[in-house]
Amino acid sequence: MAAGATAEIDLVATAPLTRGLVLTNTAGVTAKVFDPGLDNNISSVTITVVEVPITGLQAFNDSPTAIGDPTALWATVVAGTNVTYEWSLGYGTAQDTGDAIMHTYPSIGEYTAIVTAANSVSVMTATTTISITDFPRLYLPVVMRDYVTAPDLVVEQITASGNSVQVVIATRAIRLWRTSSG
Numbered sequence: 397m398a399a400g401a402t403a404e405i406d407l408v409a410t411a412p413l414t415r416g417l418v419l420t421n422t423a424g425v426t427a428k429v430f431d432p433g434l435d436n437n438i439s440s441v442t443i444t445v446v447e448v449p450i451t452g453l454q455a456f457n458d459s460p461t462a463i464g465d466p467t468a469l470w471a472t473v474v475a476g477t478n479v480t481y482e483w484s485l486g487y488g489t490a491q492d493t494g495d496a497i498m499h500t501y502p503s504i505g506e507y508t509a510i511v512t513a514a515n516s517v518s519v520m521t522a523t524t525t526i527s528i529t530d531f532p533r534l535y536l537p538v539v540m541r542d543y544v545t546a547p548d549l550v551v552e553q554i555t556a557s558g559n560s561v562q563v564v565i566a567t568r569a570i571r572l573w574r575t576s577s578g
Contacts, residue, residue: 447517450476455511455524463504467526470496471511476518484510486526501528 452474461467471481472495483492485499486507492499501507507526512519553564 447515448475448477449518450479450513450515450520453511453513453520453522455509455522457509457524457526459525460527460529461501463528463530464500466498466500467528468496468498469509469511469524469526471513471522473513473520476513476515478515479513480515482512482514484512486510501526504528504530 450473453471454473455469455471457470458468469483469485473479479495481493481495483494483497483499485491485501486509487502490499505528507528508523509526510521510523512521514520551563552566553562555562
């Protein structure tokens with residue numbers, strides 16, 4: 397380089413990325429100096445980024461679910477990039493996509509949903525069993541009085557009739573009766 401000359405380097409990356417088995421991009425590097433043969437100052441390099449394989453796929457759901465109510469299903473992975481999820485919902489040709497979905501099952505019974513997680517370098521499957529019932533989930537509050545620490549409580553009996561529910565809760569020789577109406 398001649399005295400007093402300056403050097404300039406341009407870096408140009410082309411877009412978009414090309415997706416295949418790997419992610420690729422090409423960058424051109426041009427050095428501009430006082431040189432009559434500029435064609436020897438140009439070079440390009442291809443940068444390749446390999447996707448991370450999928451590991452640790454798990455499938456979950458929030459059943460038991462009452463018939464007619466939607467069931468939440470979701471999948472998680474420990475590692476993996478650009479992961480897509482496809483669900484086979486356990487009956488007929490019912491399918492959905494996404495890492496978290498909601499689905500209403502058509503009848504009472506148990507269903508095995510299969511989720512397939514895929515990216516350009518790996519594919520994994522996981523299953524979850526869904527239980528569809530003819531009764532809704534029942535959440536019962538336990539009311540405790542005059543206890544410094546909570547004893548070990550056991551539900552001994554639940555009786556439902558009409559619009560009332562009777563629950564027998566016991567601890568040691570003490571029985572607490574609670575009746576609630578719906």
